[in-house]
Amino acid sequence: MFEIAREALAVLHEGGSLGVVVVTGVHGSTPRAPGSAIAVCADGRALGAVSGGCIEGEAYELALSRLADRSPLTQTLGGEGDLYRPGLACGGAVDVLAFHVGPGDHDIVSALERSLEDGEVTLTLPGGAVVTRPRAPRLVIVGAVDFTPALAAAGRALGYRVIVVDPRPVFATPERLPAAHEVHVAWPDRFLAGLEIEPSTVICVLTHDDRIDVPALAAALASPAGYVGAMGSRVASERRLARLREAGVGDDALARLRSPIGLDLGGSSPAETAVAILAEVIATRAGASGRPLGETRGPIHPRHES
Structure with a gap:
């Protein structure tokens, strides 16, 4: 979520609200790590991403729904169980938390502001999920x-x-x-x-x-x-x-x-x-070889099981 801090704060500081979907866990091969987020503004603009594109539409609709319904919602996106639902092309799945953020959510706003500076930042999301931005290398x-x-x-x-x-x-x-x-x-x-x-x-x-x-x-x-x-x-x-x-x-x-x-x-x-x-x-x-991926074997993305 911290990767969209600057854009999200621009909306919140102007009095706007956001529907947000944050990745809280991943299973199998996935392109994005926990903490990745997509936010949707009231005018329909999207900030950030939670995948390489495979489930972005579903995540967008889920984030959009939180603008009207402020109750947090957990869901799993991706996987290979349902041919009629969007899935991650790499076969993995992501657990996500969807929630509403407004200018009055001071803890979230403060954490986003601190993330623009140096140092580690930890944020407890609605429902108890925790995301951490370590100090930048x-x-x-x-x-x-x-x-x-x-x-x-x-x-x-x-x-x-x-x-x-x-x-x-x-x-x-x-x-x-x-x-x-x-x-x-x-x-x-x-x-x-x-x-x-x-x-x-x-x-x-x-x-x-x-x-x-x-x-x-x-x-x-x-x-x-x-x-x-x-x-x-x-x-x-x-x-x-x-x-x-x-x-x-x-x-x-x-x-x-x-x-x-x-x-x-x-x-x-x-x-x-x-x-x-x-x-x-x-x-x-x-610890990678630096060789073309077409010449290597094994998972392309690191596994982050949760």
Whole structure:
């Protein structure tokens, strides 16, 4: 539900109401996780989604019905039991809760507002179902270079809290990096030393300057960050590895470094490069192969049984 917070709040702050359907549980292979939601406005507009499209019409009608009837309603959508009902093409099913939300539902409004900021947010829905939005993982981009705005925008779209750090004040400005949540003018190694870094943290070093890259990477590889990558040609990457070894970075730490950064997708523009980088990040976090799905076996979507 938190993924539609901004659009939902725009309606609620203007005095409007919403009929909402939230996924509370999934069975089998499904494209959306618990917490996914669709909301319907009084004028018929839909916000969000609960599936890849297979049961969206049924979810829409269910949400629409809550505009007139404010009592919460639970239901299961999808499955393979009834050929005449819409179902998920992947064969799974989702448990959903449908309910009404108005401007006076202060707990829900407050939780949606808090979800626009950093930090974990938990919301108890009508009927007792609980949805949680964990604190957003960090995407730390070292270097305010020409690739940085595209990577920041793509990272933000994927739910990261985007932090850009560069010691050069002429480049590290919010105006140049509108998608970043934070822009810091600082030496990256010192900045990283003072940052809370978790296994979910992604650190991408884009500067192409060994004076910045080497100490920043040394700090990043000494941290528990789940992904550390550095941009550069193969020649530059080999040179940088040698300098990192000279700086005392061991082989086990260097084995964690993704350089040259990103998957081989064949693109070269900033936007294409951002896709290649984040594709590798997603595959690394999921422990996936990064191969075409047509060449793999097994479920496409992770299973989230409830």
